[in-house]
Amino acid sequence: MSDLPTPDISVADLSYTYPNGKKGLSNVSFHVPSSSRTLLIGSNGAGKSTLLRLLAGKTLARDGKILVGGVDPFKQGLEGVTYLGVEWVLNPIVRTDISVTELLHSVGGSYYTERRDELISILDIDVDWRMHAVSDGERRRVQLAMGLVRPWSILLLDEVTVDLDCLARWRFLDWLKQETEKRGCTIIYATHITDGLANWPTHLVRMTLGEARQCGPIAEFFPPQSKAETAHVEDAVIGRNSSLLGLVMRWQAEDLVERGPRPSAKKLQN
Numbered sequence: 001m002s003d004l005p006t007p008d009i010s011v012a013d014l015s016y017t018y019p020n021g022k023k024g025l026s027n028v029s030f031h032v033p034s035s036s037r038t039l040l041i042g043s044n045g046a047g048k049s050t051l052l053r054l055l056a057g058k059t060l061a062r063d064g065k066i067l068v069g070g071v072d073p074f075k076q077g078l079e080g081v082t083y084l085g086v087e088w089v090l091n092p093i094v095r096t097d098i099s100v101t102e103l104l105h106s107v108g109g110s111y112y113t114e115r116r117d118e119l120i121s122i123l124d125i126d127v128d129w130r131m132h133a134v135s136d137g138e139r140r141r142v143q144l145a146m147g148l149v150r151p152w153s154i155l156l157l158d159e160v161t162v163d164l165d166c167l168a169r170w171r172f173l174d175w176l177k178q179e180t181e182k183r184g185c186t187i188i189y190a191t192h193i194t195d196g197l198a199n200w201p202t203h204l205v206r207m208t209l210g211e212a213r214q215c216g217p218i219a220e221f222f223p224p225q226s227k228a229e230t231a232h233v234e235d236a237v238i239g240r241n242s243s244l245l246g247l248v249m250r251w252q253a254e255d256l257v258e259r260g261p262r263p264s265a266k267k268l269q270n
């Protein structure tokens with residue numbers, strides 16, 4: 001795999017309308033630099049998945065410009081970009097009577113042995129599992145190992161950790177953090193679960209009603225605390241985690257007010 005020279009992501013004036021006329025994105029513009037970890041935050045229906053699909057080149061954007069690692073994802077092959085989204089989660093292969101070893105082998109696990117073994121350890125996978133006889137969380141662990149075993153420069157994640165238990169999710173996200181630090185790669189992660197995430201992102205992008213309303217380094221949203229405030233590390237972490245949740249809740253409450261009642265609400269009154 002050839003590494004992308006600068007795995008940054010730029011979006012300028014990007015709009016997208018679904019075939020049924022529904023507006024998915026309106027004039028979205030932002031930039032996230034190489035080695036960054038961006039949380040994509042927004043209420044249900046804000047446009048996060050639509051944006052990630054466009055970044056991954058799954059859908060053609062007619063209006064605006066996208067550069068993922070310097071490449072227009074729809075026009076050129078996205079070597080070095082991994083997108084784990086809804087379609088990937090629903091892949092039926094991971095529900096068949098097949099072994100973990102066979103699955104990992106099928107995606108290059110025998111070539112990237114060091115990464116394979118690291119992922120097996122981080123995600124606490126039993127290689128003797130057969131995929132028709134595992135729990136949802138166990139299945140998701142194997143699926144993540146499959147999706148990530150091949151090295152990437154840019155990772156686009158559309159909430160893929162919902163089935164993981166708390167510790168597994170924390171270990172997984174910590175591993176991703178190390179990947180950005182060690183290999184200089186870039187991650188955009190759409191999630192509603194902010195628990196324990198306070199010290200993970202370097203950047204936030206706030207999506208509202210198909211628009212990217214705010215984007216910037218995390219420090220712009222949470223200025224560094226004073227020494228006295230960080231004296232008790234545990235308190236600082238808990239404090240920052242609840243601040244992130246508080247910020248997200250405030251944004252989503254504002255979005256709800258801005259959106260107003262759904263047009264169909266009147267129908268129920270009749």
Ligand SMILES: Nc1ncnc2c1ncn2[C@@H]1O[C@H](COP(=O)(O)OP(=O)(O)OP(=O)(O)O)[C@@H](O)[C@H]1O
Nearest residue numbers: 018020022023024042043044045046047048049050
């Ligand atoms: N296939 C589709 N056809 C028409 N409209 C769609 C389609 N998929 C999504 N939409 C609409 O586009 C908007 C953005 O959807 P999107 O899936 O990007 O939101 P999201 O931010 O990922 O939401 P969630 O947090 O619920 O996953 C929504 O209003 C949704 O109803």
